[in-house]
Amino acid sequence: MNLESKIPEGPLAEKWARHKFGLKLVNPANKRKYEVIVVGTGLAGASAAASLAELGYTVKAFCFQDSPRRAHSIAAQGGINAAKNYQNDGDSVFRLFYDTIKGGDYRAREGNVYRLAEVSVNIIDQCVAQGVPFAREYGGLLANRSFGGAQVSRTFYARGQTGQQLLLGAYSALSRQIANGKVKMFPRTEMLDLVVEGGKARGIITRNLVTGKIESHSAHAVLLCTGGYGNVFYLSTNAMGSNVTAAWRAHKKGALMANPCFTQIHPTCIPVKGKYQSKLTLMSESLRNDGRVWAPKTKEDAEKIRKGELKPTDLKEEDRDYFLERRYPAFGNLVPRDVASRNAKYVCDEGRGVAATGLAVYLDFADAIKRDGRTTIEAKYGNLFEMYEKIVDDNPYETPMMIYPAVHYTMGGLWVDYNLMTTIPGLYALGEANFSDHGANRLGASALMQGLADGYFVVPYTLGDYLATIGHADKLPVEAPAFKAAEAEVKHMVDRLLSAKGERTPEEIHRELGHIMWDYCGMSRSAEGLKKAKGMIQDLKKEFWTNMRVVGDAEEMNQALEQAGRVADFIELGELMVDDALAREESCGGHFREEYQTEDGEALRDDANFAYVAAWEYKGDNQPEVLHKEELVFENVKLTQRSYK
Amino acid sequence: MKINLKVWRQKNGNAAGKLVDYKLDNISPDMSFLEMFDVLNDELMHKGEEPVAFDHDCREGICGMCSMYINGRAHGPQTGATTCQLHMRSFADGDTIIVEPWRARAFPVIKDLMVDRSAFDRVVQSGGYVSVNTGSARDANETLIPRTIADEAMDAAQCIGCGACVAACKNASAMLFVAAKVSHLAVLPQGQAEASIRAERMVAQMDAEGFGACSFTGACSVECPKSISLDHIARLNREYLGAKITSEAV
Ligand SMILES: Cc1cc2nc3c(=O)[nH]c(=O)nc-3n(C[C@H](O)[C@H](O)[C@H](O)COP(=O)(O)OP(=O)(O)OC[C@H]3O[C@@H](n4cnc5c(N)ncnc54)[C@H](O)[C@@H]3O)c2cc1C
Ligand code: SF4
Ligand code: FES
Numbered sequence: 001m002n003l004e005s006k007i008p009e010g011p012l013a014e015k016w017a018r019h020k021f022g023l024k025l026v027n028p029a030n031k032r033k034y035e036v037i038v039v040g041t042g043l044a045g046a047s048a049a050a051s052l053a054e055l056g057y058t059v060k061a062f063c064f065q066d067s068p069r070r071a072h073s074i075a076a077q078g079g080i081n082a083a084k085n086y087q088n089d090g091d092s093v094f095r096l097f098y099d100t101i102k103g104g105d106y107r108a109r110e111g112n113v114y115r116l117a118e119v120s121v122n123i124i125d126q127c128v129a130q131g132v133p134f135a136r137e138y139g140g141l142l143a144n145r146s147f148g149g150a151q152v153s154r155t156f157y158a159r160g161q162t163g164q165q166l167l168l169g170a171y172s173a174l175s176r177q178i179a180n181g182k183v184k185m186f187p188r189t190e191m192l193d194l195v196v197e198g199g200k201a202r203g204i205i206t207r208n209l210v211t212g213k214i215e216s217h218s219a220h221a222v223l224l225c226t227g228g229y230g231n232v233f234y235l236s237t238n239a240m241g242s243n244v245t246a247a248w249r250a251h252k253k254g255a256l257m258a259n260p261c262f263t264q265i266h267p268t269c270i271p272v273k274g275k276y277q278s279k280l281t282l283m284s285e286s287l288r289n290d291g292r293v294w295a296p297k298t299k300e301d302a303e304k305i306r307k308g309e310l311k312p313t314d315l316k317e318e319d320r321d322y323f324l325e326r327r328y329p330a331f332g333n334l335v336p337r338d339v340a341s342r343n344a345k346y347v348c349d350e351g352r353g354v355a356a357t358g359l360a361v362y363l364d365f366a367d368a369i370k371r372d373g374r375t376t377i378e379a380k381y382g383n384l385f386e387m388y389e390k391i392v393d394d395n396p397y398e399t400p401m402m403i404y405p406a407v408h409y410t411m412g413g414l415w416v417d418y419n420l421m422t423t424i425p426g427l428y429a430l431g432e433a434n435f436s437d438h439g440a441n442r443l444g445a446s447a448l449m450q451g452l453a454d455g456y457f458v459v460p461y462t463l464g465d466y467l468a469t470i471g472h473a474d475k476l477p478v479e480a481p482a483f484k485a486a487e488a489e490v491k492h493m494v495d496r497l498l499s500a501k502g503e504r505t506p507e508e509i510h511r512e513l514g515h516i517m518w519d520y521c522g523m524s525r526s527a528e529g530l531k532k533a534k535g536m537i538q539d540l541k542k543e544f545w546t547n548m549r550v551v552g553d554a555e556e557m558n559q560a561l562e563q564a565g566r567v568a569d570f571i572e573l574g575e576l577m578v579d580d581a582l583a584r585e586e587s588c589g590g591h592f593r594e595e596y597q598t599e600d601g602e603a604l605r606d607d608a609n610f611a612y613v614a615a616w617e618y619k620g621d622n623q624p625e626v627l628h629k630e631e632l633v634f635e636n637v638k639l640t641q642r643s644y645k
Numbered sequence: 646m647k648i649n650l651k652v653w654r655q656k657n658g659n660a661a662g663k664l665v666d667y668k669l670d671n672i673s674p675d676m677s678f679l680e681m682f683d684v685l686n687d688e689l690m691h692k693g694e695e696p697v698a699f700d701h702d703c704r705e706g707i708c709g710m711c712s713m714y715i716n717g718r719a720h721g722p723q724t725g726a727t728t729c730q731l732h733m734r735s736f737a738d739g740d741t742i743i744v745e746p747w748r749a750r751a752f753p754v755i756k757d758l759m760v761d762r763s764a765f766d767r768v769v770q771s772g773g774y775v776s777v778n779t780g781s782a783r784d785a786n787e788t789l790i791p792r793t794i795a796d797e798a799m800d801a802a803q804c805i806g807c808g809a810c811v812a813a814c815k816n817a818s819a820m821l822f823v824a825a826k827v828s829h830l831a832v833l834p835q836g837q838a839e840a841s842i843r844a845e846r847m848v849a850q851m852d853a854e855g856f857g858a859c860s861f862t863g864a865c866s867v868e869c870p871k872s873i874s875l876d877h878i879a880r881l882n883r884e885y886l887g888a889k890i891t892s893e894a895v
Binding site for chain 1: 656683689690693700710732756763765769770771781783786795802805
């Protein structure tokens with residue numbers, strides 16, 4: 001298979017403009033004759049559906065929540081990057097491009113990342129015009145902050161609810177098009193299969209989650225904007241419903257899955273409390289701008305703290321180890337996520353972790369409060385501190401917060417070319433569901449940017465080129481055998497899930513999968529561990545299909561059934577992640593292989609052999625997937641070892 | 646902790662429902678209220694019984710999906726918090742807890758504790774937006790918006806669309822929800838052009854959906870997890886009256 005990235009020729013800064021000019025246009029009078037399916041209404045999906053409808057296309061949009069406004073994007077706290085350079089601190093499109101490609105540890109395409117930086121400025125304009133209430137200065141200009149270790153202040157934010165406000169902006173644009181009749185919205189509807197015929201994506205099969213009805217929807221193109229697969233780890237900061245089903249079923253129909261092992265573990269989350277824990281809560285990265293990360297210097301003190309014999313505030317300055325400041329004097333607490341997470345793990349592995357579990361370190365605001373006053377800290381982080389107190393029942397103004405890394409984001413996803421088209425013509429992937437722009441590690445405030453870039457400013461151009469090429473007659477009716485066959489397959493899967501009469505709930509099996517993934521394919525990975533994990537996942541798959549039980553009916557609301565279907569896909573994805581992690585014999589970004597590290601324990605990349613995108617092809621149930629490589633070409637940046645010392 | 650639950654069970658929208666008793670023995674005070682329900686559902690499924698259906702997703706108070714009416718209060722005893730942010734430490738060992746769905750004509754029950762809130766979406770579709778197409782925006786800093794105004798807009802824009810205000814109101818009015826959206830856009834310069842027509846259309850749709858009238862008792866604002874202020878209702882009334890006076894549509 002030839003993976004053609006379709007990166008346009010020419011100088012980096014001109015690629016997108018030239019490419020746009022070269023794309024075919026659809027005649028305005030004909031646009032309404034083209035139907036487009038958008039699965040997912042997060043930032044990527046809602047922005048795409050609204051923008052395409054504004055252009056005149058006929059759109060159907062789907063989400064599994066009860067309203068498009070509730071997509072997981074709503075939970076993003078920190079902010080969104082844009083190269084506006086409003087602060088006159090030396091930012092530029094090139095700098096945002098450079099930071100993003102370097103932050104991704106040189107495993108993303110230059111052309112894509114540059115385009116992302118380029119359109120970032122339009123996103124802010126668009127959102128403000130919609131009424132997104134970004135933070136402002138007293139004079140009325142937009143406020144910015146520096147985020148996630150960036151050396152410039154380019155992050156726009158709306159209190160600690162940036163994702164919510166951006167999504168409500170996109171949702172309002174979508175709502176306007178629903179009212180105009182240009183978008184037909186299907187909430188509480190889950191896509192369960194992709195229909196491919198004659199080598200093209202033709203539509204999808206869905207299940208109405210309220211009535212259980214299986215239905216076919218036909219279109220000229222299908223856009224998957226279905227988010228990331230972090231919940232393969234069971235515990236993550238993702239919403240409970242976030243899943244890989246849409247992307248995975250498309251993968252099984254021929255779409256290649258790229259870099260699945262590139263997952264991001266976020267350093268500042270509220271630690272796990274008990275076995276019943278259902279999800280983890282992120283404490284925004286912005287907290288590291290003022291909070292200092294530390295652990296007790298000695299195991300003995302840590303032990304006393306764990307037993308409750310000592311309080312963190314009792315520990316004298318010289319008995320604390322501000323390990324990030326110590327190891328990385330230049331960046332200190334603001335080192336990138338992967339580095340901060342790994343170091344917290346090391347400290348806990350050494351027995352210096354706190355909390356009853358020993359799996360936590362401190363994030364301390366005492367110095368910031370002393371320096372800036374409580375009011376200033378409260379103005380910046382008040383809602384986050386409140387959220388922490390509600391969950392942990394501790395007051396972070398008085399005692400340091402406890403944090404531990406948690407799965408947060410997935411850089412891997414469906415392989416797409418520069419046009420965001422997957423390896424199946426007519427099937428696109430946008431937002432977190434694709435693999436495109438973040439390489440092996442995503443920088444803070446860049447996922448919101450990418451989702452909106454894809455939906456507002458990329459796909460509205462690139463989709464037209466495909467549609468103009470195929471013509472509006474090239475659409476399959478839902479009565480066609482391909483749809484009927486796919487419907488039958490979906491019904492068969494539902495029946496199979498409901499007929500199993502074993503002992504275990506889908507939830508239990510999901511939790512077990514999560515443990516395997518976290519232990520062997522999480523913050524650090526080794527060939528030995530990965531091989532072991534592969535066997536364990538295969539066993540779990542057997543257990544799932546032989547010893548699981550789903551109560552309830554197919555023809556009505558059945559949340560256990562929904563979950564069972566998602567867990568089935570997570571298990572298969574988990575195995576592929578392990579294969580991918582095993583094949584990538586280097587450490588880069590969020591992927592840390594124990595065998596490949598420098599003498600002082602930093603990630604050791606291997607650019608000579610692994611500067612490629614790993615794209616996996618499905619070959620049938622229980623068959624090994626086939627690896628295809630897209631070599632990455634760097635003409636504008638020099639590959640350097642990341643150093644934050 | 647030991648907890649006695651009385652939970653509303655209703656097979657679907659057409660079936661009759663009733664409160665069913667469950668006893669849970671091993672509840673940790675650190676569990677969230679929804680994790681307590683996970684434990685219940687786990688027990689039910691192991692017994693081969695259908696788990697309790699309830700809406701939830703983010704489990705951190707932002708998506709607006711969770712929606713339980715707990716001991717006669719929308720989202721339970723804690724103020725300024727959603728059901729998913731409630732923890733069992735808010736209850737005492739041996740407590741009896743009654744859990745019901747939102748009750749409102751405009752929010753029909755789908756199953757157990759799950760209701761249909763699509764009426765809110767239709768209210769937004771009727772006018773809860775600024776009419777601006779992608780690509781037609783000018784530079785974001787061209788319009789100055791003083792911090793105080795931006796903050797006021799943000800206060801209103803925080804609404805998570807959960808519907809607790811409706812559930813808490815004896816008339817099942819949606820005024821607080823509608824007011825929050827109208828207010829958010831009306832205070833901003835971008836939203837001004839359509840301010841009157843927006844108020845008018847959204848109120849008309851709210852009425853059409855079967856929400857009750859507002860008698861300004863303030864129960865909504867007390868139970869609102871985002872503490873949306875009643876001031877927004879006053880602003881909505883102003884916009885609405887202004888619209889009625891100048892309207893060409895009515
Ligand atoms: C707690 C948290 C905080 C974050 N903070 C930030 C931040 O500050 N800055 C930043 O840049 N990024 C942040 N991120 C990352 C960012 O929020 C996400 O990557 C981004 O919002 C994903 O958007 P999306 O549109 O791709 O997908 P989502 O918002 O996840 O939307 C997925 C959509 O797909 C639908 N869907 C999924 N599967 C199906 C199916 N089978 N059938 C039908 N519909 C389906 C869902 O209903 C939903 O509408 C954060 C992430 C988390 C978890
Ligand atoms: S106003 Fe408050 S209670 Fe009503 S929907 Fe919004 S957040 Fe929920
Ligand atoms: S589950 Fe999202 S607000 Fe409660």
